[in-house]
Amino acid sequence: MSVHDQAVAAVLSQLALAADGAVLGIALAYVAVRSILKFTANSSALHKIRDAPSVRVSDLRSLVSLSGDDADNSDRSDGEKLVIVRGVVEAKSAVDVNWKSLRRNVLISNESGEKGVVLLRTQTCIYNEWRGFFGWTSDLRSLFGRSWKEQGSSSLRTVPFILVEGGRWPQSDYVIVNMDGSRQPLPLTIVYHHLQPINATPYTFLQALFGHEYPVGLLDEEKILQLGKDITAVGMCSLKNETPEIRSCKDLPYFLSDMTKDQMVVDLAFKTNVLLCSGVVLGSLAVGILGYAAVRNWNRWKAWRQLRQVQQQNAAANNEADSQTVAEDEETGDVQDGELCVICLMRRRRSAFIPCGHLVCCQRCAQSVEREVAPKCPVCRQTIRNSVRIYDS
Incomplete structure (x- = not known):
């Protein structure tokens, strides 16, 4: 551990143990509350995914039509139903009946030439730090400099795509994937990965001399959602112009995933149990630490109050004694x-x-x-x- 890391650890430990551990107890209570909230959200998502029907692409139309007629369906909202469907990725232009369908609307990786419907390109700058001859300056920056470091940039491109069943499908057996508002992670595949070193400059030498971070490499990556990939979609399905369309549900951690329904249930159940146990353990620790801190501070306050009362009594006794001394001096003065x-x-x-x-x-x-x-x-x-x-x- 470096010197500035030790300094940061010392400062954090002093802050955590302040007020007999009250700060640490509050921090643990905050983490416990966050764990309980995440447990509640994951538990709700687990029940929804476990109860959601797992259907084929060819059965979506009939299932959504039946759910639209069922007024007592709790998952239905304006004809929508939560479903789990597994299919193969295909560009939507392949089923569009117009002159544009002669040319498929797909994305092509600039480096690998792979075709896909989602293309994510990232550039990450990798930094190194040498303490240098004046490395003590990094100790002052260690508390704030970590958040100033710029990691890189990224760009995400998508084209309309669908899920089909088994690679052979009539034009009616597909579901449109609506990516609007989706914040869940995507099952992307890395098709290009290249680390390019950065040549040193005189400015880089000055940065290293004074203990500043300096760039040493630039990492380029390309990730795509490939055509023909078998994935699972979990979301709200509805009929748009008599065509099934699925969109993400904000209450669920999955939208497009490589996992099957059973794997999602197992993964969510494990996370739910971990969050519940961590919430209970951290909550118990927080209650114990806060209770200990409260008792200690209460006893300190009572001791301070008793000491204050004793000091006041001593001061009053001293004043009375002084007054008696003055009175006795007056009584024993020039008396006939x-x-x-x-x-x-x-x-x-x-x-x-x-x-x-x-x-x-x-x-x-x-x-x-x-x-x-x-x-x-x-x-x-x-x-x-x-x-x-x-x-x-």
Whole structure:
């Protein structure tokens, strides 16, 4: 692991363990929710594909016609029915009855000469990175530079095509494939693959010197959907001008695929089980981590609050002690002999005994006399009940 990768890992670990793992718990909860949502979508797609009829191209017309008459069919929408049909790819121009049918409308690979109905050409620039003499600059770019790298460009071309049955078919036994709005992956075949090295330039040397990424090769690829390929179409089928047409269903992960219906069911069932298990496990971990973080932070808050209360009490006690000290300093200041306490002979007389009313003691000595078993006035020896502090006006 390089230095900048270690730095990124350290930063991510510190962020994940922040607040006693609360950030990590939230991230796991997000992943768990995403897993549960994907599980729900895959489970729904699994039930739809499992219940969808698998028919031949020649049976589509009668099946869609019957579904259009069935008002209780839950899969029907404006005469559409979810079906699974397997057939062979053929250009639509082969069945068009007009003068254009004399020339088939197909796509031809520029490099291999293969014929198809879908042509995907991609150019990917491959980068390399040497840390160079000033490679420390890549550590600063490592957090952001990954998203700046341009991978390449691609172009997708399609022509109208159909699926026929077994390569021999009357003109009525075919289904038109509608690619509008399709986002599912296509079963394309690589017909051209070439990696061309890029010659180094003085600018490339400067990029390498300062630790920047520099291009080392250009990868050209061509993928096509070949004529005569046996594929499976999963989608909504309807009659357009008395001709069956199938289009993709956005709720399904498949549209055109090399797999059969049984293979799709097995694949979706496996993905559904994995998503369910991952959602449950990650959700349990998220709940445990968030609960631990909540308890830890709650205990920290309670400890902080108790410490705050103790600090406030200590501050109040210190203020009271300071005030008492100031008061005692005032009481033990310049006091005349006739105003001194008769017990300690240090502080000013401030407390009068009840019921005798003698003002002969300071407040501290008066409280000491009150705490005796049989409190009596030190002057008249009369039993006292309590004392009261006397303030000068």
